[in-house]
Amino acid sequence: MSTSSSSRPPNPASPLQAVPPAGNPLLASGLPADCFAACPVRPSIVFQQLFANSLDGVVITDKDAVIAEVNPSYERLTGFTRTELLGQKAGIVKSGLTDPEVFRQMWEALQGAGHWTGEVINRRKNGEIWYSFLSIVALRGPGGEVIGYVGMARDVTAMHAASEALSAQLREIRATQKVTIETLARIAEFADPLLEGHLERIQAYSRILAEDLAQRGGWTEMGALVEMVEQSCLLHDLGKAAIPSSILLKPGRLSPEEFALMQKHTVIGGELLGDADDELRAMLQVDESFLSMARDIALYHHERWDGKGYPHGLKGPAIPRAARLVALADVYDALTSRRVYKPPYSHEDARAIVIGAAGSQFDPEVVQAFLRQEQSFINVLKANKLPETG
Ligand SMILES: [Fe+2]
Ligand SMILES: [Fe+2]
Numbered sequence: 001m002s003t004s005s006s007s008r009p010p011n012p013a014s015p016l017q018a019v020p021p022a023g024n025p026l027l028a029s030g031l032p033a034d035c036f037a038a039c040p041v042r043p044s045i046v047f048q049q050l051f052a053n054s055l056d057g058v059v060i061t062d063k064d065a066v067i068a069e070v071n072p073s074y075e076r077l078t079g080f081t082r083t084e085l086l087g088q089k090a091g092i093v094k095s096g097l098t099d100p101e102v103f104r105q106m107w108e109a110l111q112g113a114g115h116w117t118g119e120v121i122n123r124r125k126n127g128e129i130w131y132s133f134l135s136i137v138a139l140r141g142p143g144g145e146v147i148g149y150v151g152m153a154r155d156v157t158a159m160h161a162a163s164e165a166l167s168a169q170l171r172e173i174r175a176t177q178k179v180t181i182e183t184l185a186r187i188a189e190f191a192d193p194l195l196e197g198h199l200e201r202i203q204a205y206s207r208i209l210a211e212d213l214a215q216r217g218g219w220t221e222m223g224a225l226v227e228m229v230e231q232s233c234l235l236h237d238l239g240k241a242a243i244p245s246s247i248l249l250k251p252g253r254l255s256p257e258e259f260a261l262m263q264k265h266t267v268i269g270g271e272l273l274g275d276a277d278d279e280l281r282a283m284l285q286v287d288e289s290f291l292s293m294a295r296d297i298a299l300y301h302h303e304r305w306d307g308k309g310y311p312h313g314l315k316g317p318a319i320p321r322a323a324r325l326v327a328l329a330d331v332y333d334a335l336t337s338r339r340v341y342k343p344p345y346s347h348e349d350a351r352a353i354v355i356g357a358a359g360s361q362f363d364p365e366v367v368q369a370f371l372r373q374e375q376s377f378i379n380v381l382k383a384n385k386l387p388e389t390g
Contacts, residue, residue: 052071052072054152057070057077057153057154058073058074058150058152059071059150059153060151061090061148061150061151062147062148063149064089065091066087067086067090070085077124078122078125079125080093093122093132095122095123096123098121110136111146114146115137116135118133118134119156119160122153129157130155130157131160132156133156134152134153135152136149137151181234184235185235187241188235188239191240191241191242192248194337197384198333202234202326202330202333203234204380205329205332206229206326206329207226208373208376209325209328209370210225210322210325211226213365216365219321225322228290228322229326231290232291232293235269235298236297236298236326236330237265237269238269238298239270239298240265240269243261243262243268244261266299267299267311269299270295270300270311273291274295277294277295299312300314300323301323301326301327302327303319303323304360305360305362305363306360308360309361324366325366325369327361327366328354328362328363328367331354331357331362335349335350335353336350347378347381354370
């Protein structure tokens with residue numbers, strides 16, 4: 001298939017032969033005057049050997065992209081012999097699978113800067129598809145006009161397949177995480193059926209707050225964590241699965257003893273998720289796993305900004321950020337939902353309570369985000385059917 005360079009017939013169509021030998025074209029390209037001075041062989045020999053022996057395919061065309069010369073590696077990559085390629089349009093190796101926009105940008109770059117690098121999908125003579133990492137340089141004549149092109153192609157099919165496999169694995173991991181969290185959240189729903197609508201709404205409210213705060217100084221890291229907040233908040237009441245239904249479903253207010261037991265849902269959820277998080281982090285040797293935030297939210301979503309919350313009485317910035325915003329989302333939803341001991345509050349009444357709790361129950365910055373996004377909260381409230389009992 002491959003033709004040795006020594007047996008190659010001369011190619012009169014080569015655009016290189018059209019360049020007049022006058023002057024030093026290397027100087028014209030801005031290279032230093034002593035460039036190649038220390039080379040053991042003449043530059044032309046360097047390029048000949050590079051052309052003949054490079055493992056990258058090299059193709060030289062005239063200004064109309066008609067192939068004027070190819071090296072043995074280009075023959076090997078494309079499956080075509082030199083004789084079959086010479087005189088053909090460079091497009092002979094196209095697969096039709098490359099986005100046309102790539103060729104448009106390639107053409108624009110070659111006419112402008114005079115060089116382009118990118119990836120195209122080619123087809124070998126036998127029909128096989130291969131990914132080519134291609135670098136093309138425009139060849140210019142003495143007057144600066146484009147008289148041809150030289151392209152260097154590297155077969156990156158194997159690399160491409162590996163990165164595709166990696167992306168597929170990443171998608172699988174993300175999907176597994178999402179389904180795992182949703183399944184765990186359903187366990188809590190079994191114990192407390194009211195959680196179902198509550199979880200959907202708290203997810204929407206938490207996302208609204210996280211997206212808003214990610215735009216603010218000091219909260220910018222939240223930008224990369226919006227999805228994680230949205231998923232992790234589903235597990236905030238996971239610990240309720242371990243609270244007796246006589247307490248969870250009790251029609252009426254809880255006694256102090258019952259309330260103390262109910263408060264334990266934070267510690268139970270935090271321990272469950274914390275154990276899983278510890279194991280994952282140890283196995284993966286990472287500082288944080290996808291359950292780290294879920295553990296923080298479960299454990300700290302009833303902490304208060306003034307330190308009077310539970311279970312640990314954490315104060316102010318000591319409370320993890322995600323737990324601070326889920327705390328507001330949780331209370332807003334409880335206020336606007338019907339309970340056996342109260343009707344659902346209107347948005348306006350809930351809003352007044354949230355504002356009144358800024359700096360005591362809630363982080364004032366989270367309350368500010370709530371006020372900025374008030375309309376979005378109202379939209380979620382209107383769009384979701386409120387629980388009729390509870
Ligand atoms: Fe809770
Ligand atoms: Fe809740």
